Amino acid sequence: MENFNYYAPTKVVFGKNTEFQTGELVRECGCRKVLVHYGSGSVKKSGLLDRIFAALDKAGIEYVALGGVVPNPRLSLVYEGITLCNRESVDFILAVGGGSVIDSAKAIGYGVANEGDVWDFYARKRTAQGCLPLGVVLTIAAAGSEMSDSSVITNEEGWIKRGYSSNYVRPKFAVMNPDLTMTLPAYQTESGCVDIMMHTMERYLNQADNMELTDGISEALLRTVMKNAKILLDDPQNYEARAEVMWAGSLSHNGLTGCGTDGGDWASHQLEHELGGMYDVAHGAGLAAVWGSWARYVMDARPGRFARFAVQVLGVEDTGDAIKTAKKGIAAMEEFYRSIRMPVNLRGLGIEPSEEEIKELARKCSFDGTRTIGCVKKLDQEDIFRIYMHAR
Ligand code: NZQ
Numbered sequence: 001m002e003n004f005n006y007y008a009p010t011k012v013v014f015g016k017n018t019e020f021q022t023g024e025l026v027r028e029c030g031c032r033k034v035l036v037h038y039g040s041g042s043v044k045k046s047g048l049l050d051r052i053f054a055a056l057d058k059a060g061i062e063y064v065a066l067g068g069v070v071p072n073p074r075l076s077l078v079y080e081g082i083t084l085c086n087r088e089s090v091d092f093i094l095a096v097g098g099g100s101v102i103d104s105a106k107a108i109g110y111g112v113a114n115e116g117d118v119w120d121f122y123a124r125k126r127t128a129q130g131c132l133p134l135g136v137v138l139t140i141a142a143a144g145s146e147m148s149d150s151s152v153i154t155n156e157e158g159w160i161k162r163g164y165s166s167n168y169v170r171p172k173f174a175v176m177n178p179d180l181t182m183t184l185p186a187y188q189t190e191s192g193c194v195d196i197m198m199h200t201m202e203r204y205l206n207q208a209d210n211m212e213l214t215d216g217i218s219e220a221l222l223r224t225v226m227k228n229a230k231i232l233l234d235d236p237q238n239y240e241a242r243a244e245v246m247w248a249g250s251l252s253h254n255g256l257t258g259c260g261t262d263g264g265d266w267a268s269h270q271l272e273h274e275l276g277g278m279y280d281v282a283h284g285a286g287l288a289a290v291w292g293s294w295a296r297y298v299m300d301a302r303p304g305r306f307a308r309f310a311v312q313v314l315g316v317e318d319t320g321d322a323i324k325t326a327k328k329g330i331a332a333m334e335e336f337y338r339s340i341r342m343p344v345n346l347r348g349l350g351i352e353p354s355e356e357e358i359k360e361l362a363r364k365c366s367f368d369g370t371r372t373i374g375c376v377k378k379l380d381q382e383d384i385f386r387i388y389m390h391a392r
């Protein structure tokens with residue numbers, strides 16, 4: 001087992017009607033004025049936003065609101081949020097929504113707590129020294145941002161999507177009521193399930209060994225999400241299935257499934273981020289579209305690990321030949337993606353990039369050829385190009 005730090009300071013308030021506690025939770029944080037940040041309308045339509053305002057009023061908390069966050073959240077709205085927070089002396093941000101809203105809130109928090117251009121952190125020009133405290137009312141099980149240390153923002157200048165991580169942005173609390181996810185379109189529910197799985201698969205498919213407990217947790221988590229993703233296809237109002245998936249989403253990305261590993265691979269995420277930046281696709285669906293191509297490209301570097309994944313997670317029979325079993329596992333995973341109506345290639349994702357565009361994706365993903373991605377196999381610009389080409 002590798003050495004590790006496990007830091008998960010977020011207070012989780014899970015279950016039915018928990019959103020009514022939001023005012024009290026903010027008050028416990030000792031803050032005076034809140035920015036309520038939300039997306040493009042789902043929380044207004046469902047009445048959740050009004051319930052949150054009422055909970056804040058009841059607790060005597062002042063607030064201002066800023067909506068309009070879109071999936072693949074934009075830097076321009078982050079700048080708007082920073083200006084608003086400074087003008088209104090906001091000292092706490094409440095994100096009501098999904099990963100995009102939470103990530104936008106985290107970026108605003110960085111921008112208020114640090115001098116200079118907030119994009120510098122995402123462009124890796126300097127590191128943040130703090131962030132405004134944040135809380136979350138989660139409406140979609142997917143990104144895991146409600147407990148994670150990361151935030152992913154798209155800069156409209158060049159359409160570059162970049163992540164930045166630090167413990168400063170771990171939310172103080174996360175309110176998670178599975179009922180709030182019942183209004184999700186099926187595509188978002190299933191895309192979220194893929195993202196949840198991928199946060200564990202990125203950590204599981206690695207170069208490390210000897211982490212029996214972490215492997216066991218990861219395998220159980222993956223099997224649970226797969227089972228419930230299928231249930232939700234036919235029965236989207238199933239509370240128990242919503243609850244399993246929601247809790248899995250947080251545990252998948254709060255560091256638990258990385259304990260004792262080498263940190264994981266993350267190449268699929270890097271490949272998807274370029275797709276999100278250039279084509280504005282749903283993150284989980286984008287991951288499903290590139291995963292098979294990535295897995296086939298790198299599998300021979302860790303056949304035993306991929307074979308274990310095939311047997312323990314996908315129920316593939318052990319053939320005794322690791323490569324053969326691993327290949328069957330990759331095919332079984334793609335079959336699962338199809339069964340929940342997720343894409344297994346770029347065409348299925350609804351995009352058909354030309355070879356020139358794929359070169360551009362590979363250039364951006366490799367930071368102009370200056371970095372490699374992944375750990376199962378270190379992938380340079382040429383490898384990245386090939387993986388995107390195979391994914392077409
Ligand atoms: O904006 P609204 O109207 O709320 O609509 C959203 C959006 O269109 C809708 N939605 C959310 N909750 C809903 C709902 N519609 C009906 N009922 C509800 N209860 O769903 C759509 C997707 O929302 P979004 O917040 O974009 O989803 P998700 O949570 O998947 O977040 C995706 C973003 O998170 C980033 C992704 O790259 C992407 O930008 N990630 C963030 C991570 C992190 N911070 O730790 C890690 C991830 O790997 C990921 O990269």
Ligand code: ZN
Nearest residue numbers: 143195269283
């Ligand atoms: Zn993700």
